[in-house]
Amino acid sequence: MTRSASHSILPPLTPEEQQQSLAVSELIRGQIEAAGGVVSFESFMEAALYAPGLGYYSAGAAKIGAGGDFVTAPEVSDLFGRCVARQCAEVLSPAGGEILEIGAGTGRLAATVLEALAENGVLPERYAILEVSADLASRQRAHLQKLPPALRDRVVWLKRLPETPLRGVIVANEVLDALPFTRIALRGGVLHEIGVAFDGGAFVEREQDPASPLAQAWSSLSAELPMRLPDGYCSEVCLRIEPWIAGVGACLESGLFLLFDYGLPRAHYYHSQRIDGTLRCHFKQRAHGDPFVNVGVQDITAWVDFTRVAEAAVAADLEVLGFVTQAAFLLATGIQDMAAQSGTLLERVQRAGEARKLLLPGEMGEAFKVMALGKNHESPLTGFSLQDLRRSL
Numbered sequence: 001m002t003r004s005a006s007h008s009i010l011p012p013l014t015p016e017e018q019q020q021s022l023a024v025s026e027l028i029r030g031q032i033e034a035a036g037g038v039v040s041f042e043s044f045m046e047a048a049l050y051a052p053g054l055g056y057y058s059a060g061a062a063k064i065g066a067g068g069d070f071v072t073a074p075e076v077s078d079l080f081g082r083c084v085a086r087q088c089a090e091v092l093s094p095a096g097g098e099i100l101e102i103g104a105g106t107g108r109l110a111a112t113v114l115e116a117l118a119e120n121g122v123l124p125e126r127y128a129i130l131e132v133s134a135d136l137a138s139r140q141r142a143h144l145q146k147l148p149p150a151l152r153d154r155v156v157w158l159k160r161l162p163e164t165p166l167r168g169v170i171v172a173n174e175v176l177d178a179l180p181f182t183r184i185a186l187r188g189g190v191l192h193e194i195g196v197a198f199d200g201g202a203f204v205e206r207e208q209d210p211a212s213p214l215a216q217a218w219s220s221l222s223a224e225l226p227m228r229l230p231d232g233y234c235s236e237v238c239l240r241i242e243p244w245i246a247g248v249g250a251c252l253e254s255g256l257f258l259l260f261d262y263g264l265p266r267a268h269y270y271h272s273q274r275i276d277g278t279l280r281c282h283f284k285q286r287a288h289g290d291p292f293v294n295v296g297v298q299d300i301t302a303w304v305d306f307t308r309v310a311e312a313a314v315a316a317d318l319e320v321l322g323f324v325t326q327a328a329f330l331l332a333t334g335i336q337d338m339a340a341q342s343g344t345l346l347e348r349v350q351r352a353g354e355a356r357k358l359l360l361p362g363e364m365g366e367a368f369k370v371m372a373l374g375k376n377h378e379s380p381l382t383g384f385s386l387q388d389l390r391r392s393l
C-alpha cells in the first residue's frame with residue numbers, strides 16, 4: 001500500500017499518541033544524524049518498537065486484543081491456549097518440568113495454559129515469562145493475578161533467559177515476527193539495503209550498499225532459490241533469528257521449543273509474487289504497509305522465513321521435530337472436541353465461530369505455522385501428527 005493510501009485508512013492520532021510519536025521520531029532522527037545520514041531499517045525498527053519507555057512495545061497503550069492494534073490467536077479464543085496446553089501436557093506428564101513463555105502479550109495464553117493443565121493434573125513446576133516490554137509485563141501481572149493462588153504462585157517473570165537450562169516447554173507466539181529485520185531491494189541484479197534517512201521533514205527510504213552480514217546472508221540464501229527474482233524486487237531478511245534461536249535453544253536441556261507465527265518456507269517467501277515483501281504495520285485494527293507513519297505508536301512486522309528458523313535451530317543443536325500449519329496443529333490437539341464441549345448453545349456457537357477464525361485458510365489457519373524444535377526429546381508429538389511440512393523447508 002502506498003504512503004498516501006495508508007494515510008487515508010488510518011484513524012487520526014490522539015494528542016498523547018502524537019506526543020509519543022514525536023518523541024520517538026526525535027530519538028530516531030538523532031540516531032540518523034549520529035550515523036551520518038542513514039540507519040539500517042533494523043535500527044529504525046528497534047527504536048520504533050523497543051526504545052526504552054518510548055517505543056511501541058515499551059510505552060503504555062493497549063496494543064493487543066480487540067481494543068488495541070491487532071489480535072493474536074490467544075486473544076481470539078482460549079481454544080488456542082487449550083490446544084497448546086494439550087501439547088505441553090504430553091511433554092510434562094512423564095517427568096515434570098517447567099514452561100517458559102517468551103513475549104507473553106497480555107498474559108492470556110499463560111492463564112489459559114495454566115488453567116487447562118491444572119484441570120488435567122499436569123501443572124508445570126513453574127511458568128516463567130520473559131518479556132521485553134515493561135508495559136506488557138505489568139498487564140500480564142494484572143491478568144494473572146486473577147488466577148487461583150495455586151496457579152498464580154507458579155508464575156515468575158525473568159529479566160533475561162535462564163542461566164540453568166530447563167526441562168519442559170518453551171513457547172513463543174508471534175515473537176519472531178516482532179524481531180527487527182533488514183530490508184533489501186534488487187536493482188539490475190545487484191543487492192541494495194534499504195536504510196532509513198530523514199529528508200523534507202519525514203523518514204524516507206535510502207538505498208545503499210548492504211552491510212556485510214546482510215550481503216553474506218543474501219548470497220547464501222539466494223543461491224538456493226528455485227526462481228530468479230525480478231528487478232525491483234523488495235523483501236526482508238531477519239538477521240536476528242540466528243542469535244535469538246541460539247540463545248533460547250541454549251536454555252533448553254530437554255524438551256520442546258514451540259514457535260507459532262505467520263510465515264513461509266524460503267522458496268515461497270522469496271517469490272516473484274511477493275515483489276514488495278511482507279512488511280506490515282498495524283494500527284487500531286488497520287493493516288498497512290507504511291512504517292514511516294505513526295512511528296512509535298504502531299506495530300511493524302514481517303512474515304517469518306521458517307527455513308531460516310530451521311537452519312538456525314540445527315546450528316544451535318536443536319532438532320526440527322515438526323512443522324505444520326496452525327490449523328493442522330489445532331485439529332490434531334483436539335480443537336473440534338473442545339469447541340463442542342459443554343456449555344449453553346450460545347457458548348458453543350460462539351466457540352465454533354472462534355474455532356473457524358483460528359482454523360480457516362482465509363483466516364489464521366494456513367498463514368500461521370507451528371514449528372517444534374526439540375532437544376533430547378524422543379516421544380511423538382500429537383500436535384504434529386496430521387501433517388509434515390518439513391520437506392518444504
Ligand SMILES: C[S@@+](CC[C@H](N)C(=O)[O-])C[C@H]1O[C@@H](n2cnc3c(N)ncnc32)[C@H](O)[C@@H]1O
Pocket residue numbers: 057064072073074075102103104105106130131132133136172173174175178179
Ligand atoms: C506480537 S506480540 C505477541 C504477544 C503474545 N505472544 C500474543 O500472542 O498475544 C510480540 C511480543 O513479543 C515480545 N517480544 C519481542 N521481542 C522480544 C524478545 N526479544 N524477548 C522477549 N519478548 C519479546 C513483545 O513485547 C510482545 O509481548
